[in-house]
Amino acid sequence: MSRAVTPQRKAFNTALAWLIGLLIFFPILWTVLTSFKTEAQAIADPPIWFNFNWTLENYFTVQERSNYFRHFWNSVVISVGSTVIGVAIAVPAAWAMAFVPGKQTKNLLMWMLSTKMLPPVGVLVPIYLIFRSVGLLDTKLGLVIVLTLINLPIIVWMLYTYFREIPVDILEAARMDGASLRNEVIYVLLPMAVPGIASTLLLNIILAWNEAFWTLNLTAAKAAPLTAFIASYSSPEGLFYAKLSAASTMAIAPILIMGWFSQKQLVRGLTFGAVK
Amino acid sequence: MATQHSRTAARLMISPSVLLLLCWMIVPLAMTVYFSTLRYNLLMPGSNPFVGWENYQYFLTDPAFLTALVNTLLLVGGVLIITVIGGILLGMLLDQPMWGQGIVRILVIAPFFVMPTVSALVWKNMFMNPVNGLFAYLAEFLGLQPFDFLSQAPLLSIIGIVSWQWLPFATLILLTAMQSLDQEQLEAAEMDGAGAFSRFIYIVLPHLSRAVTVVILIQTIFLLSVFAEILVTTNGGPGNASTNLTYLVYAESLLRFDVGTGSAGGVVAIVLANIVAIFLMRMIGKNLDA
Amino acid sequence: MGRITLDQVTKSFGAVEVIPPLNLTIDEGEFVVFVGPSGCGKSTLLRLIAGLEDVSSGEIRIDREVATHLPPAKRGLAMVFQSYALYPHMSVRKNIAFPLKMAGMDKAEQDKRVDYAAGVLNLTDYLDRRPGQLSGGQRQRVAIGRAIVREPAAFLFDEPLSNLDAALRVGMRLEISELHERLKTTMIYVTHDQVEAMTMADKIVVLHAGVIEQVGSPLELYHTPRNKFVAGFIGSPKMNILEGPVAAQHNASAIGVRPEHLASSAESGTWEGRVGVSEHLGSDTFFHVHDTGLAETITVRASGEMPLRHGDRIFLTPDPDKIHRFDAEGLRMP
Numbered sequence: 062m063s064r065a066v067t068p069q070r071k072a073f074n075t076a077l078a079w080l081i082g083l084l085i086f087f088p089i090l091w092t093v094l095t096s097f098k099t100e101a102q103a104i105a106d107p108p109i110w111f112n113f114n115w116t117l118e119n120y121f122t123v124q125e126r127s128n129y130f131r132h133f134w135n136s137v138v139i140s141v142g143s144t145v146i147g148v149a150i151a152v153p154a155a156w157a158m159a160f161v162p163g164k165q166t167k168n169l170l171m172w173m174l175s176t177k178m179l180p181p182v183g184v185l186v187p188i189y190l191i192f193r194s195v196g197l198l199d200t201k202l203g204l205v206i207v208l209t210l211i212n213l214p215i216i217v218w219m220l221y222t223y224f225r226e227i228p229v230d231i232l233e234a235a236r237m238d239g240a241s242l243r244n245e246v247i248y249v250l251l252p253m254a255v256p257g258i259a260s261t262l263l264l265n266i267i268l269a270w271n272e273a274f275w276t277l278n279l280t281a282a283k284a285a286p287l288t289a290f291i292a293s294y295s296s297p298e299g300l301f302y303a304k305l306s307a308a309s310t311m312a313i314a315p316i317l318i319m320g321w322f323s324q325k326q327l328v329r330g331l332t333f334g335a336v337k
Numbered sequence: 338m339a340t341q342h343s344r345t346a347a348r349l350m351i352s353p354s355v356l357l358l359l360c361w362m363i364v365p366l367a368m369t370v371y372f373s374t375l376r377y378n379l380l381m382p383g384s385n386p387f388v389g390w391e392n393y394q395y396f397l398t399d400p401a402f403l404t405a406l407v408n409t410l411l412l413v414g415g416v417l418i419i420t421v422i423g424g425i426l427l428g429m430l431l432d433q434p435m436w437g438q439g440i441v442r443i444l445v446i447a448p449f450f451v452m453p454t455v456s457a458l459v460w461k462n463m464f465m466n467p468v469n470g471l472f473a474y475l476a477e478f479l480g481l482q483p484f485d486f487l488s489q490a491p492l493l494s495i496i497g498i499v500s501w502q503w504l505p506f507a508t509l510i511l512l513t514a515m516q517s518l519d520q521e522q523l524e525a526a527e528m529d530g531a532g533a534f535s536r537f538i539y540i541v542l543p544h545l546s547r548a549v550t551v552v553i554l555i556q557t558i559f560l561l562s563v564f565a566e567i568l569v570t571t572n573g574g575p576g577n578a579s580t581n582l583t584y585l586v587y588a589e590s591l592l593r594f595d596v597g598t599g600s601a602g603g604v605v606a607i608v609l610a611n612i613v614a615i616f617l618m619r620m621i622g623k624n625l626d627a
Numbered sequence: 628m629g630r631i632t633l634d635q636v637t638k639s640f641g642a643v644e645v646i647p648p649l650n651l652t653i654d655e656g657e658f659v660v661f662v663g664p665s666g667c668g669k670s671t672l673l674r675l676i677a678g679l680e681d682v683s684s685g686e687i688r689i690d691r692e693v694a695t696h697l698p699p700a701k702r703g704l705a706m707v708f709q710s711y712a713l714y715p716h717m718s719v720r721k722n723i724a725f726p727l728k729m730a731g732m733d734k735a736e737q738d739k740r741v742d743y744a745a746g747v748l749n750l751t752d753y754l755d756r757r758p759g760q761l762s763g764g765q766r767q768r769v770a771i772g773r774a775i776v777r778e779p780a781a782f783l784f785d786e787p788l789s790n791l792d793a794a795l796r797v798g799m800r801l802e803i804s805e806l807h808e809r810l811k812t813t814m815i816y817v818t819h820d821q822v823e824a825m826t827m828a829d830k831i832v833v834l835h836a837g838v839i840e841q842v843g844s845p846l847e848l849y850h851t852p853r854n855k856f857v858a859g860f861i862g863s864p865k866m867n868i869l870e871g872p873v874a875a876q877h878n879a880s881a882i883g884v885r886p887e888h889l890a891s892s893a894e895s896g897t898w899e900g901r902v903g904v905s906e907h908l909g910s911d912t913f914f915h916v917h918d919t920g921l922a923e924t925i926t927v928r929a930s931g932e933m934p935l936r937h938g939d940r941i942f943l944t945p946d947p948d949k950i951h952r953f954d955a956e957g958l959r960m961p
């Protein structure tokens with residue numbers, strides 16, 4: 062609230078908010094710190110905060126032992142690929158719903174969203190069997206297909222809400238100016254919708270990056286993205302906190318950094334265009 | 338904006354999405370329903386005879402089913418309650434003037450970017466582990482007995498982990514909604530003699546109803562199929578104490594390779610999800626039209 | 628080039644017929660204004676001509692060619708929108724050049740035409756700005772520039788001035804009229820402001836609930852309105868319509884007298900009343916006269932010096948040659 066408050070009040074707010082913020086963030090901070098410790102320091106009693114011998118060794122070990130970069134690359138291909146394909150399919154659909162609404166448009170949107178409600182386990186078996194028989198199990202392509210489909214409704218919904226903010230007049234002007242439908246979309250609609258499209262891309266890349274049902278169930282060694290790579294650290298083998306932390310840090314860092322740098326678009330995207 | 342041309346174009350442009358989603362829904366669904374009527378185990382190749390309702394009978398009378406159903410509801414409900422209430426409180430705090438608001442916001446958003454497998458592993462090992470976890474140190478420091486979270490309160494622990502992941506989402510949406518609240522409305526209410534509490538009840542909360550709806554809708558979609566957190570922390574145990582429907586069906590089909598029963602479970606999960614969906618769609622239909 | 632014919636054109640939205648069968652011919656080079664109250668279907672009619680909406684039945688011809696089912700891009704018409712509808716992400720130059728680019732014109736020719744249009748419209752200094760950095764009047768000129776570079780068969784304007792302030796509106800009105808003089812291209816201009824209609828049009832089309840009430844030059848409409856609706860709509864302030872015994876004296880169901888055709892006096896006259904609100908414009912004063920026993924209010928135009936005040940007695944005398952008579956259906960009687 063933009064109302065004037067006393068400095069004491071503001072100081073109190075600040076202290077409380079920072080305290081809570083740091084508490085929420087603490088697990089991540091602790092993980093990152095631990096990733097630079099030796100295994101012995103990682104479980105030292107009492108816990109060591111900062112004055113340990115910072116080492117990068119865990120990172121090298123993780124890369125060596127489980128080939129981080131391959132999984133990282135799998136994650137990139139799967140999340141970016143499925144999102145970009147999803148947006149390419151969703152842009153025309155969102156255009157149609159936003160600018161040529163019919164009686165059924167609302168129902169269609171609701172139906173699309175309702176496919177999101179289909180619990181993945183309900184179709185796990187057939188998808189698993191289909192993938193097994195056509196050789197898509199443990200392939201990046203297979204996951205791209207599945208993630209495109211499961212995020213498509215959200216992408217359509219988000220683009221639809223962003224497109225609706227664009228005045229129809231401007232598209233009609235383009236049409237009067239002799240633009241074909243394709244040119245209308247490419248030269249007028251898309252440039253005007255850049256912020257919305259950016260939010261959509263970001264949010265869905267994050268959702269796909271962190272998706273952990275299909276990625277765990279449809280991949281083995283070859284196409285496993287980071288979600289599955291990290292799951293292989295769930296069986297303890299002696300002293301492993303530091304390595305676990307290093308692996309975790311590497312799994313979340315790319316998306317965390319991307320998310321922080323694009324906070325503004327992201328916040329907009331996070332609300333799925335549904336809250337202004 | 339509606340000529341024959343544009344309507345035809347619209348139909349063409351919308352059809353890829355619709356067809357894809359239709360296939361995605363119908364083909365596997367039909368197969369699930371079909372499998373659910375067969376005796377079909379991947380470990381026992383050969384004929385898969387038709388057995389009618391047998392798989393359903395088996396699945397529904399299995400005591401694990403009822404446990405899983407209750408666990409699912411507790412998980413979804415618990416996380417929703419924690420994140421919505423926590424989100425409103427935290428959103429209100431972040432809506433106040435303070436120093437370093439941007440940084441606090443970054444700190445608060447961060448858990449949303451953490452993939453479920455990572456957050457489950459980190460919480461399980463580095464915090465909840467009864468020997469080496471930070472909570473154990475903390476208990477020791479306070480002179481208490483270390484508590485083995487994941488064996489003694491597995492579901493509650495998982496609710497905690499999942500809430501940590503979703504609190505940022507709820508907070509952000511609710512904060513955004515609060516920032517759009519018209520200050521003049523609050524001031525007018527203040528002039529009318531409304532205290533802070535009645536202002537909150539009569540003005541802030543109603544204003545947030547739409548945002549709360551969005552939070553509930555979207556989180557429910559994701560929470561109904563929480564999986565990785567359970568797989569990584571407890572494998573559904575001890576016993577079935579932290580098994581939800583998703584995990585139960587997974588276990589039937591891909592751990593016990595009983596496709597028939599797994600499919601029956603899948604159909605049951607779909608039916609239940611649809612009941613929830615109808616309920617939710619009513620709610621949004623009302624709240625999102627405005 | 629630029630002759631537009633509507634033949635039995637209708638338009639319905641669902642079950643609601645917004646435009647009943649309508650015939651209209653717009654001649655080459657004419658400046659035609661569609662005028663009528665809000666919601667009467669002016670925009671709809673314009674959008675039918677533009678091709679942004681389909682007709683429900685009937686035929687539209689542009690230069691004798693049937694255009695009923697042509698998409699907007701193929702009709703060779705240019706439109707200026709009420710909201711200007713400029714492309715916010717393009718510079719003024721790119722905005723104006725957009726239709727040329729879509730037509731695949733080569734870059735040099737595009738530049739030449741854009742520079743020419745910018746010169747005509749005083750936009751030369753702003754070519755590199757974005758629409759967001761322009762004033763309302765400048766945006767309006769960009770929208771017009773975008774329309775003229777294409778050298779269209781006709782221009783369509785949908786209330787282009789309604790977002791401008793009063794002073795700017797008068798200026799732009801003159802500019803558009805001048806543009807018409809210069810280009811001699813057919814223009815169809817939609818407004819609900821009858822002053823704009825009177826000052827700009829060669830031909831006015833008065834619409835009421837989707838029906839054409841009258842087509843004619845501004846003075847024709849002013850002097851010989853075909854019915855009570857047109858009589859009331861054209862002219863400012865509105866014509867006084869009187870019914871009852873006073874109309875019967877003229878063998879009519881209703882008579883109409885314009886405020887400017889009533890002589891006023893403090894001493895004597897045909898009708899007597901009491902001054903209500905008076906509006907002083909300096910040159911003229913409009914008195915709203917009550918208690919005449921003829922109608923609730925009679926508006927009269929008097930000279931600016933007339934020294935009457937609220938509550939004063941006033942006498943009105945209609946100019947007998949300027950009385951309009953209407954029959955029971957509201958149609959004009961000769």
Ligand SMILES: Nc1ncnc2c1ncn2[C@@H]1O[C@H](COP(=O)(O)OP(=O)(O)OP(=O)(O)O)[C@@H](O)[C@H]1O
Nearest residue numbers: 640645663664665666667668669670671672818819
């Ligand atoms: N897409 C539509 N669907 C249903 N009815 C419509 C649609 N567009 C316009 N109408 C109706 O058609 C009638 C004419 O609308 P139109 O916009 O042509 O009026 P107008 O004369 O331009 O009014 P204004 O001066 O307010 O712009 C109105 O009653 C309007 O409600």
Ligand SMILES: [Mg+2]
Nearest residue numbers: 669670671786
């Ligand atoms: Mg209009």
